[in-house]
Amino acid sequence: MEVRRSARRRRTVSARREGDRVVVLIPASMSRAEERVWVARMLDRLKAGERRRKPSDADLLARATDLSERYLGGHARPRSIRWVTNQKSRWGSCTPSDGSIRLSDRLQGMPSYVVDYVILHELAHLLVAGHSRDFWTLLRSYPKLERARGFLDGVALARGFDITDDDDVESAEDATA
Template sequence: MSTEDIEVRRSQRRRRTVSARREGDRVVVLIPASMSRAEERVWVARMVDRLKAGERRRRPSDVDLMSRATELSERYLGGHARPRSIRWVTNQRSRWGSCTPSDGSIRLSDRLQGMPTYVVDYVILHELAHLLVGGHNRDFWTLLRSYPKLERARGFLDGVALAKGIDVSDADDDVEDASA
């Protein structure tokens, strides 16, 4: 990151804390006005690194997605779901993810980027389960039942969809309720 991408704001009110946030393409680092230039350089570098690390966690690369999918399949599906590819896509406006079992590909809507990790994990796991079971029948939901944040993640996505006016409901969700 070049220095023109970083803005340092000094505050008379700030005594000890340092924080950083992204404003558009720029990183803004907030520091106490009393901080020396040497301390500023150290803290700016530290805070930019922290901000980037957080962004990588919230917006994993396609390679990171494959690693995560493998880990989730091992943990919750006994390693039986083995995708050949998993990637972000920009053309899914009415669903969070999709998969093609015949070629083992999984696609995740880029709208998931920045959402909590447990939500992205749920969508990955949901699509992994579709590699094993088509549709949203009882067998499908039984596969997902072991994910501890299943209901929380589904509620989060339902809330986002409602707030944005998106209909992303599963066509046969009632099957899940019948098996509970």
């Protein structure tokens, strides 16, 4: 960790990562006692933000359990859920036979409602294979379903990914009809 004092900085304090270390920027006029208080506060804020953007596997499992309770009546019970780096064409995947869910690390930093949608999508696959009417009916109760799907389509399009999946689109339309 490094503390940088600036004569130009009057009131604001900020913290950021630069490579492997944390840099805290403070006004040059700040006392050592104030520095200690602000450095601790900024480190806590930085860690909290990182936890929100990149939850641990245990955090993901608790989140998946909560989402299953709220939107799927608790029927989907994953045994594990984790981030993976090898998914380049999918946002998530699951193996119903062992109850495992994998989320692409490309989701990290996306809005929480988008990550929640992908988790719910994979939870629904623990109950229903494929993208049938029954599958989309399970997801219908998620209030940000279409917004999250649109967000992911926009990201995919911007990155040059193929977003056409006729079965997926037809089934989603059937479920809302």
